[in-house]
Amino acid sequence: MSSLGTRFEAISIEGLSHRFLSRNKPPTTALADVSVRFPSGKVTSIVGPSGCGKSTLLLIMRGLVKATDGQVRFLYGNGSGDVTVGDAPRMATVWQAFNLLPWRTVMDNVAFGLELSGMPTAERRAKAADAIRAVELSGFENHYPGQLSGGMKQRVGLARGLVMSPDVLFLDEPFGALDAQTRLYLQEQLSTLVESSGKTVVLVTHSIEEAIFLGDHVIVMTARPGRVAATLDVPLPRPRTLDMQKEPAFGDLFTEIYGLLREEVRKSMLN
Numbered sequence: 001m002s003s004l005g006t007r008f009e010a011i012s013i014e015g016l017s018h019r020f021l022s023r024n025k026p027p028t029t030a031l032a033d034v035s036v037r038f039p040s041g042k043v044t045s046i047v048g049p050s051g052c053g054k055s056t057l058l059l060i061m062r063g064l065v066k067a068t069d070g071q072v073r074f075l076y077g078n079g080s081g082d083v084t085v086g087d088a089p090r091m092a093t094v095w096q097a098f099n100l101l102p103w104r105t106v107m108d109n110v111a112f113g114l115e116l117s118g119m120p121t122a123e124r125r126a127k128a129a130d131a132i133r134a135v136e137l138s139g140f141e142n143h144y145p146g147q148l149s150g151g152m153k154q155r156v157g158l159a160r161g162l163v164m165s166p167d168v169l170f171l172d173e174p175f176g177a178l179d180a181q182t183r184l185y186l187q188e189q190l191s192t193l194v195e196s197s198g199k200t201v202v203l204v205t206h207s208i209e210e211a212i213f214l215g216d217h218v219i220v221m222t223a224r225p226g227r228v229a230a231t232l233d234v235p236l237p238r239p240r241t242l243d244m245q246k247e248p249a250f251g252d253l254f255t256e257i258y259g260l261l262r263e264e265v266r267k268s269m270l271n
């Protein structure tokens with residue numbers, strides 16, 4: 001719902017719990033009573049030990065997994081304080097594994113979602129070309145995934161999300177598999193991109209630096225079953241620059257987040 005006078009304001013997660021049932025194993029409680037809000041136009045980073053339910057939370061928000069308990073609500077406002085619950089805004093996800101189709105070119109991989117939605121060829125190619133330009137891959141439209149480096153594949157993945165013009169972009173450890181330099185470069189590109197587009201972004205990452213550098217807020221989760229340990233604001237101005245990592249505010253926040261995560265990571269290694 002985005003009828004006249006209403007504007008998407010936030011995704012509100014309320015009392016969300018999820019238990020995976022398996023045939024031969026005891027059930028896994030992935031999330032326990034998670035309540036959190038993702039405000040529109042902001043980047044919210046999520047950090048937490050491996051296996052604490054971060055990807056599950058994204059799947060639930062995308063409607064791909066139905067939570068055992070609790071609610072995902074999409075909130076809309078009319079500018080004068082009234083909030084209503086409405087349908088999901090346009091959403092896209094960039095998953096960690098790039099999931100590119102090896103037999104399709106960069107152009108056809110990026111245009112795939114639009115093709116599925118039935119958009120005519122000329123229109124979807126124009127939109128895909130814009131997205132390819134946004135991730136600085138112009139000139140590689142006719143390459144196949146096998147001809148690209150890891151960083152380039154990841155950018156194709158990002159373009160595939162952007163091309164859908166989502167209101168909300170979910171990124172699940174988008175740079176996890178890349179070398180440190182490529183990762184830094186893509187973090188800079190992504191920060192420019194989100195700053196110029198004003199999109200709502202939910203970024204799952206295992207890098208505390210990345211969570212701070214890209215985020216307006218950082219949600220720290222506990223070891224499984226994942227709960228919210230803290231939601232912290234990032235007190236850095238935009239546009240972000242890499243040298244902000246040297247500022248005391250950055251270091252203080254890093255220390256605070258690491259302090260919260262340290263014990264959780266230790267626990268997650270035991271279970």
Ligand SMILES: Nc1ncnc2c1ncn2[C@@H]1O[C@H](COP(=O)(O)OP(=O)(O)O)[C@@H](O)[C@H]1O
Pocket residue numbers: 020021022028029030048049050051052053054055056057224
């Ligand atoms: N389809 C599934 N069936 C059973 N267990 C699952 C399934 N998906 C995830 N899990 C389990 O749920 C927990 C949370 O997984 P996940 O959300 O992928 O964690 P994260 O993304 O934080 O690493 C893990 O213990 C994982 O093994």
Ligand SMILES: [Mg+2]
Pocket residue numbers: 054055056172
């Ligand atoms: Mg995950």
